[in-house]
Amino acid sequence: MSIVLLCGVLYGVMRAAMLIFTPANHRANRLLAALIAVLALYTAPYIIGFAGYYDACPWLSFAPYNLSLAVGPLVYLYFSAMGGVPVTGQRRRPFHLLPALLQLLYYSYLFVQPLAFKNNWDTEVHRPYVEPVETLGLMASLVAYAILAWRQYRQSDAMLKEWARNMLVAVGLTVTFWLALTAAEWAWSGLSYFQRFPFYLWLAILISYLGTEGYRHGAVAFPVPAPAAIVPAAPVPGATETGNLAELGARWRATITAERWWRDPELTLATLARRLGTNTTTLSRALNDGLGVSFTETINRMRVEAVIVALSQHHDQPVLDLAMAEGFNSKASFNRAFKLYTGSTPTEYRRQGPLATQVSTSG
The missing domain is CATH 1.10.10.60 (Homeodomain-like)
Structure with a gap:
């Protein structure tokens, strides 16, 4: 299972690195590369978990892999970058990623704490309080930004209609899958690593797809919004x-x-x-x-x-x-x-x- 996920993620990350150096559409390509990187990080705990590294290295708990609150904003910002229509409030765009920044600070702080503190925090605070709030925020973020991305696509003069449409379908299926996984987690009071594997396999496929198609279209000139x-x-x-x-x-x-x-x-x-x-x-x-x-x-x-x-x-x-x-x-x-x-x-x-x-x- 680790090897299957690793192959998909590494391929997508390789394509994301190539996107960064594509001599066109710098902002859009870097946003897509960032999206791929965030999804790859989110998948990483399951790659090392299936391989048994968490059992061998318990200090890896709370490593800052989870930046899931950046997924929705990055999808939306990528569509705004390639859509050809200016989005109002351009100076406020960094604030879309503020929740993800708070996630990064939270997990980074806990990661450097002693193992005994982390274990106690996980039991007493993280699982009963932080995790439900984080999950609800993630679900709301995914749905809201998927709708915004769809509106951006509908209002734009995007020259890459087929790619944009296919990406929206992939994102929509991912959001649906994510919602179903969350509902199953709550219905059965948690799922095992093995029960979650189909979702993370889907993420590995999505990462490979975004890397492949994003790089294929990355050098095509996107429309430039009119000031x-x-x-x-x-x-x-x-x-x-x-x-x-x-x-x-x-x-x-x-x-x-x-x-x-x-x-x-x-x-x-x-x-x-x-x-x-x-x-x-x-x-x-x-x-x-x-x-x-x-x-x-x-x-x-x-x-x-x-x-x-x-x-x-x-x-x-x-x-x-x-x-x-x-x-x-x-x-x-x-x-x-x-x-x-x-x-x-x-x-x-x-x-x-x-x-x-x-x-x-x-x-």
Whole structure:
């Protein structure tokens, strides 16, 4: 049993370490790595327990493995990081992890106490008083943050819909399993190590899954939330005139460039309009009538320009990888756009050098 759990946990932890060093989406990847680490720590007592280490080393009791109150907040914060919609009260985000910090301080303090003190505390205080409160808090936290993560997913323009949906399903099943285990603990006045094994086996599988899929999607560019200061609250008065449309289109194009929204392969006119705080009609007119280019032309030109810059910086990286990183979702669409706006194919461009062609700016 220890080996089975250890294999799943070690694999997930290895992937979490790789996530930390993934050169993209730093905040989101580190939050997911932290979630995997917390789940791995929570599983650790059962890995060493099934192997008999608690019997051989009783001083390991109250080791600070249990940071379960961080699970819900980390799930929610990860979804907010990859969702593409800013969460209100960003400065208050660290407070989501305050209960987990209190857990860490509590177990760390007890861990360094003499064994006789720990045994007495476990019998007289921890099991009858602290553990029930901690369990109720955990259940409330898991349910509340699962709902918040779901709402964040529903409200966002997440470009990784399938991965986000699958992760929500996995988290939902875990919360259900956890609730069932807690109910069984209370109904039968505690369960043995062996009776709890299926749940910890599930956690090991979950850790492996999060590590595998999280790393697979970790390098894909997530949407970047728009700062409130650059989102107009309402359409600019007089924007129906051609001059004002041109000014509005130029300003919105600058915002797209600054926020690098072209990197979202699922970006649509409707999605972009929501991010800019306008509607599709006004946005379409500002681009078509004001700038003389369509939404598709605007975004594809930005992507091609970004690929050209990347080609000059990453000489050995495959062209298609660079294209995918800048928002193109297929080789055919990339080749077609690159040829249209530069007059040469990507392979010809790289062979001839950066001065051979340049992106056309004409309509």
